[in-house]
Amino acid sequence: MSYDSTNVFARILRKEIPAELLHEDEHCVAFRDVSPQAPHHLLVIPRRPISRLADAKPEDREVLGHLLLTAAELARSQGFADDGYRLVINNGEGGGQTVFHLHVHVLGGREFAWPPG
Numbered sequence: 001m002s003y004d005s006t007n008v009f010a011r012i013l014r015k016e017i018p019a020e021l022l023h024e025d026e027h028c029v030a031f032r033d034v035s036p037q038a039p040h041h042l043l044v045i046p047r048r049p050i051s052r053l054a055d056a057k058p059e060d061r062e063v064l065g066h067l068l069l070t071a072a073e074l075a076r077s078q079g080f081a082d083d084g085y086r087l088v089i090n091n092g093e094g095g096g097q098t099v100f101h102l103h104v105h106v107l108g109g110r111e112f113a114w115p116p117g
Ligand code: AMP
Pocket: 008, 017, 019, 031, 032, 033, 034, 035, 036, 043, 089, 090, 096, 097, 098, 099, 100
């Protein structure tokens, strides 16, 4: 799908909407989810305009790996890694995606059921 640059995460990247950034580097930024689904709920997003995982391309390989490594590092630095945590990428409306800028949810601080429901 084509990328709509009016989405809320694009606006956070452009600093049109305030967000307390927990991490930023050349590839990604991370901040807290405004509607947390766990005691710890972070979002890690690429700077690149990728609508959803299904639209990622082979040239995004390094960025995608970087998102996961950054998520793991944030779980450590925010102090919830040792108890376990969950990463979620919702892909498309049917997958529960509501913001069409790729993002990794990092959830921690509680137990998580499997299957996720
Ligand atoms: P998804 O449903 O996977 O697309 O996740 C989108 C997430 O973005 C939801 O968990 C929302 O709570 C979160 N969200 C929406 N607007 C903001 C915002 N301004 N700052 C932080 N998180 C947001």
